[in-house]
Amino acid sequence: MAADKNIEEGLEFIPKFDNNGLITAIAQDSTTGQILMVAYMNKEALDMTIKTGFATYYSRSRKELWKKGVQSGHVQKVEQILVDCDQDCLILKVSVDEGQCHVGYNSCFYRAVNKTHPDALVFTAQKTYDPNEAYKK
Amino acid sequence: MAADKNIEEGLEFIPKFDNNGLITAIAQDSTTGQILMVAYMNKEALDMTIKTGFATYYSRSRKELWKKGVQSGHVQKVEQILVDCDQDCLILKVSVDEGQCHVGYNSCFYRAVNKTHPDALVFTAQKTYDPNEAYKK
Numbered sequence: 001m002a003a004d005k006n007i008e009e010g011l012e013f014i015p016k017f018d019n020n021g022l023i024t025a026i027a028q029d030s031t032t033g034q035i036l037m038v039a040y041m042n043k044e045a046l047d048m049t050i051k052t053g054f055a056t057y058y059s060r061s062r063k064e065l066w067k068k069g070v071q072s073g074h075v076q077k078v079e080q081i082l083v084d085c086d087q088d089c090l091i092l093k094v095s096v097d098e099g100q101c102h103v104g105y106n107s108c109f110y111r112a113v114n115k116t117h118p119d120a121l122v123f124t125a126q127k128t129y130d131p132n133e134a135y136k137k
Numbered sequence: 138m139a140a141d142k143n144i145e146e147g148l149e150f151i152p153k154f155d156n157n158g159l160i161t162a163i164a165q166d167s168t169t170g171q172i173l174m175v176a177y178m179n180k181e182a183l184d185m186t187i188k189t190g191f192a193t194y195y196s197r198s199r200k201e202l203w204k205k206g207v208q209s210g211h212v213q214k215v216e217q218i219l220v221d222c223d224q225d226c227l228i229l230k231v232s233v234d235e236g237q238c239h240v241g242y243n244s245c246f247y248r249a250v251n252k253t254h255p256d257a258l259v260f261t262a263q264k265t266y267d268p269n270e271a272y273k274k
Contacts, residue, residue, distance in 0.1 A: 008240050011258045013250055026163060026172065033170025035163065038226045050255045083258065084245040085238055089175045091246050101222055103145050108221040109228050113150055118187045121148045121220065 008085045015046060016088040020060075023090060027055060027068075027100070030079045030093040036100040037108040039068075041090070053078055055092055072134040074099050099129040145222045152183060153225040157197075160227060164192060164205075164237070167216045167230035173237040174245040176205075178227070190215055192229055209271040211236055236266040 007014055017023050022040040029036055039057040041049065045065055048056040052067075055076035059066040069075030076094035083090055101108040104127035111121040144151055154160050159177040166173055176194040178186065182202055185193040189204075192213035196203040206212030213231035220227055238245040241264035248258040 011248070011260075013256050013258050024161060024175065026175070028172060035165060035172065035228055038161065038163070038221060050250065081250040082246040082261065083248055083250065084175060085240050085242075085247075089245075091172055103222050105222075108226075109219040110222075111148070111220055113187065113218040113220065119150050121150050123148075124219065 004086075007087050013083065014087055015043075015083065015090070016086065017043065018088070022058060022060070023088060025055075025057065025090045025092055027076055027092045027094050027096075030095055034107055035109060036076075036094070036096065036106070046090075049078060049092070050081070055094060068100075072099075072102070072131075073097075074134070076100070099134070102131055102135065103127075104129055104131040141223075144224050150220065151224055152180075152220065152227070153223065154180060155225070159195060159197070160225060162192075162194065162227040162229055164213055164229045164231050164233075167232055171244055172246060173213075173231070173233065173243070176203075183227075186215060186229070187218070192231060205237075209236075209239070209268075210234075211271070213237070236271070239268055239272065240264075241266055241268040 015023050021042045025041050026038050027036040042058040045056045045058045055068045055078055057066050076096050078092050078094055080093040081090055098106050105125050106128045110125040112124045114120040114122050152160050158179045162178050163175050164173045177197060179195040182193045182195045192205045192215055194203045213233050215229050215231055217230040218227055235243050242262050243265045247262040249261045251257040251259050
């Protein structure tokens with residue numbers, strides 16, 4: 001409960017980037033409330049997102065800025081950016097078309113832990129588009 | 138897009154803990170869809186959560202397991218655990234009472250970035266309880 005009053009109760013936006021210079025960002029459908037994906041931003045990605053109004057992340061695997069949807073067309077128009085109490089996590093409330101996950105689902109969260117066999121998963125959604133079409137060269 | 142087909146399309150639960158042994162967990166109100174908080178779990182916390190049905194996290198600051206609500210009373214009954222495509226992030230769909238954030242708000246996300254002055258925040262919620270009461274010794 002180490003509290004920095006200014007960070008938790010103040011109105012200055014002081015995003016806390018981790019040791020790798022990243023902050024966690026959750027994309028949430030502004031209409032349905034569905035959580036679509038979780039990704040990371042460095043300062044440049046956050047600045048770009050604020051400036052352009054479209055979600056831009058930092059790809060940890062490719063080590064580069066990544067405007068969501070630049071290849072698939074599934075962009076995220078940012079309606080609002082929320083920050084949590086210790087300012088180390090963001091929610092982007094976004095307007096989107098269907099199919100935000102590269103596997104073909106609307107959301108990246110398309111499986112749930114099986115309640116009776118917790119080492120297994122169950123599908124909770126169906127694919128909404130063909131990723132082979134969306135991501136073809 | 139480095140894809141491990143088994144992880145992304147399979148039904149085996151293989152949570153991917155990071156270099157610190159942690160996985161990101163988002164608590165989302167199962168009724169309203171509101172995102173309440175983001176915290177971290179090590180394997181023990183995840184096992185405990187699955188076993189007990191109540192959210193248990195790993196506190197990075199205190200370096201110990203932390204059953205949410207053990208002090209404040211604001212526990213989280215876990216209805217469902219969702220996992221994302223690459224299995225490095227969880228959503229806990231939870232039933233809760235009001236006031237999940239230690240600052241006194243229902244959600245930790247009670248401020249938004251000011252659209253016209255992005256270095257400033259605006260409050261988007263009001264406190265729902267007095268944390269000084271809830272956390273008094």
